[in-house]
Amino acid sequence: MTADAATPLAVGAEPAGAAERRDARRHLVLLLPALLTLGAFFVYPLLGILVRSVDKNGYTLESYRQVFRTGVYLTVIGLTFRTATIVTLICLLVGYPLAYVLATVRPRLARWLTIIVVLPFLTSIIVRTYAWMVLLGRNGVVNQYLVAAGLTPAPLPLLYNQAGVVIGMTYVLLPFMVLTLASVMQGIDPAFLRAAHSLGASRLQAFRRVFLPLSIPGVAGGALLVFILSLGFYITPALMGGPSDVMIAMLIEREVEFTLNWSFASALGSILLVLTLAAFVVYYRLMRLERLFEGAG
C-alpha cells in the first residue's frame, strides 16, 4: 500500500523540463518519416519546378512574360477560378444537408451512411468519369428519362460543356465536403441545441442561431478543401468538358506533352501555386479561420 502510494511521487519528482524535451524529441521521431517523404517527393520537385520556370538556356522571366502577354492564359486562369467557385458552392449546398443528416442520425446508421459517402473513392476516378459520360450523354440514361417524362422536348446538352464539368467535379469532390462538415457537426454538443430549445427557440431558430454558426468552421474547412482541389482538377474537365472548358491543369499538360515547353509549363504551374496560396490567405483573413476553429474547440 505504501509502496503503491510512493510510485506516482517518484514520477512527479522528475524535472518537468526534461520530460517536455523528451516529449518533443519523441514527436520529432514520429514526424520524421512524413517529413522525409514530403521533402523528397514534394518540396524538392516543387523547387525544381520553380527553378525550371525561370531557366531557359540561362535565367529569364520570358515564360512569365508570355503568360501575361497572351490573353488566352489569363482567360483560362479566370475560368479555372470560376469553375472552382461554382463547384465549391454546389458542393456546399448539396453537402450541408447530407452532412447534417450524417451528424444527427443514430451512430449505427451514421456509420453505414459514411461508408456510402466514401464508397466512390474505391473506384478509379477515370472509371467514374466515364460512367458519368454514359449517364449524361445525348442518348444517356438521364436524357432518356427526362424526355420520356416529358420534362424536356429534346435531350439536354449535359456533356462536353461547363454543365458536364461542374456535375463531374461536384460528384468527385462532394465526399471531401461532406466528411469535413460532418466531423465538425458531430463535435457540436447536443446540449447546445437542447439549451436553445429550453430557452424558447423553435427548431428553425435553434438551427439558424446556434447550429449553423457552430458549424461554420466545417463550412470554411470543407469549402477551402474543395476549392483548392478544384483549382488543380484535370481528368474530369478534360473528359467531360467542351473545347472552351479548358482549365489550367489541362494547359500545363498540353505544354508538357505536346509543345515540350517545360519552362512555360513550370511557369504556369508556379502561377497556379501562387494563386492558390493567395486564395488561401485571402480566405483565411476573410473567415478568420483561426478564431473560428478556436471557438469550436
Next chain:
Amino acid sequence: MFGSVVAVSDVSLTIAAASFFTLLGPSGSGKTTTLMMVAGFVHPTRGQIAIDGVDVTALPPQKRDLGMVFQSYAVFPHLTVFENVAFPLQVRKIPGGELRRRVGEALELVRLTGYERRLPRQLSGGEQQRVALARALVFQPRVLLMDEPLGALDKKLRAHMQGELKRIQRHLHVTVIYVTHDQEEALTMSDRVAVMRGGRTEQVGTPAELYEAPVSPFVADFVGESNFIEGVVVAASGPGRTLVRTDGGLELWGIASQPLRAGQRVVAAVRPEKLEPTNTPAAGPNCCKGVIEDVVYAGDATRYSVGLGAAGTLTVKVQNRAASRRLSSGESLEVAWDPEDTRIFARAGDDG
C-alpha cells in the same frame, strides 16, 4: 408565481410553488430522466406532467417556458455573455430597450455586470455557470430546472455557488427543481428532497426528515452515513419502540417506522455522530463494550472504528474540542446511544 409540477414515471411528485425541490440519487436512479421529462426532452410513456395545474405533457420544450441549467453549462461558445443572456429574449421578440434592461438585471443578479462583451472561453467554470443561470432566469420562467449544475466546480466555489443559488431563488420566488447525487448539497439547499433509486422515489421529505427519520436502509446509507447492525425482533410491536437482538448477541432498542413481527429479521441503523464513547459502564438501554481498532483524524472530528468482537464494527464520530478526550488504538471503551437515534428497518424481502 404559482407552480406545482407533477412528474410521473413510476414517480409521483407534487412540488410547491416557489420551493427548492431536489431529486437526489446515485447515477442511474432516474433523477435526470425525471428532470428531462419535466423539461420536455424525454417523453413519458404514461402519465402526466402539469405546471400550475395545466397539462404540459404534449408540449415541446420550447413551449413549456421552463428555465434550464445544464450540467455542461451549454453556454453558446460563439456568443458573448450579453448575447447568451439575450438569447431567450430575442427568440421571444422582446424589443431592444427592454431586452437590454432585463439582460442587465439578470447579469447583476448573478454578479457578472461588466462581463457583457466577453466570450465564454474567456470565463472560468464558475463564471460560465453564472451566465447559464442568468440566461435561464432572464425570461422569468415559471420553473427553473438544474441538472447537477455544480458538479464540475471545486469544493470552495461549489459552496459559494450553493449560497448564491439559494439567495437568487429566495429573491425571485422561483420554483427550482434541482438534480444532484451529492447528499450534502441536497440537504443544505432544499426545502424538500426526493431520494430516488432504480427509477422510483424511495422517500420524499424535508432534509431533517430524511436524515433523522429515513424510511429504508438505502436512505439511511445514502443520505449521511449509518452503522448497520443486523438482528431479529424480540417481541412483536407496532410502529415505535422495538427491542432487537442482534446477531452478535446484543440487545438494543430502536424506532421502527412500520409494525414488525416477533422473530422478523431486521437491520438497525445509527449515525456515527450519535454514538458516544464513555469509559464508565453505561446505564442506558443501548450500550456495548468495544476496542478501538482504527483512528482517523478528519479536522473537525475524529472517527473511531470500534470492534465489538462477534457483533462486528461500529464507526463512532466525535467532534474535536479541547475538552474531548483523545482515544488511541487498542483502548477498550463503552459505546452508548439513545434508542431515539436508532432506526429499525425490516430486511428487504422480509417485510411483513
